[in-house]
Amino acid sequence: MTETHPRLKFLLIVPHPDDEVYGASGTLMDLIEEGHTVGLVTLTRGEAGRTLGLCETPEELAELRGAELRACLDVIGVQVHEQLHFPDKYLKDQPMDELVAAARSAMQRHRPETVLAFPPNGSNGHPDHVTAHRVVKAAWDSLPENERPALWYYASETPPENAELRALWLAPNLKRDVRRHITRKLQAIACHRTQALSTVDFIRKFPERITEETFYQVGRQDSGS
Numbered sequence: 001m002t003e004t005h006p007r008l009k010f011l012l013i014v015p016h017p018d019d020e021v022y023g024a025s026g027t028l029m030d031l032i033e034e035g036h037t038v039g040l041v042t043l044t045r046g047e048a049g050r051t052l053g054l055c056e057t058p059e060e061l062a063e064l065r066g067a068e069l070r071a072c073l074d075v076i077g078v079q080v081h082e083q084l085h086f087p088d089k090y091l092k093d094q095p096m097d098e099l100v101a102a103a104r105s106a107m108q109r110h111r112p113e114t115v116l117a118f119p120p121n122g123s124n125g126h127p128d129h130v131t132a133h134r135v136v137k138a139a140w141d142s143l144p145e146n147e148r149p150a151l152w153y154y155a156s157e158t159p160p161e162n163a164e165l166r167a168l169w170l171a172p173n174l175k176r177d178v179r180r181h182i183t184r185k186l187q188a189i190a191c192h193r194t195q196a197l198s199t200v201d202f203i204r205k206f207p208e209r210i211t212e213e214t215f216y217q218v219g220r221q222d223s224g225s
Helices: 025-033 058-076 096-110 127-142 163-167 179-190 193-205
Strands: 010-014 038-044 080-086 114-117 150-154 174-177 212-217
Touching: 010 025, 010 096, 010 127, 025 038, 025 058, 025 174, 025 179, 038 096, 038 127, 058 080, 058 179, 058 193, 080 096, 096 127, 114 127, 127 150, 179 193
Parallel strands: 010 038, 010 114, 038 080, 114 150
Antiparallel strands: 150 212, 174 212
């Protein structure tokens, strides 16, 4: 029998440390301030990312990114975090049934009202992001309809320049003004020191998403992907 826990208001299932912060941390802060419990499942330790000279080996990077993530979650106030150990950069090469089982288990144990994941194009086409989308969607589809949480994807109002990514782009149908959390959100983002280049790229491309977080809710206007 699957062990259950107190029900979560909101659960993110994403591949890397830092995937939780840019597009959803203000929303998480809102929910936590309202008295809700929120959670995060991180599928990999991020050991294949850039080191920026802060460490040398993949294991050192994984440990550093774990510390960065813990600091970030402390700033946000996230109460539940599960760190999984699937290999960074190679999610697409892992047995799909194992990945789906992990995501489904998290949904069954935590019974979230809403799950947030990457959209079909992974936002930027990153293979781990795309795989994580497929995993969460398959896990969600496998649940009885009356047990499925609301399913949200990260979404940007700016269509991708790449034609393949644009073909799978979903425009947002939910918007949340998080300007009042701007100081803490920037502090949370800055906890991910190894991701400084990603931070610069995100702010350069999507400055509006620092103060307004945008999502696509599956089924709100159509059946989604």
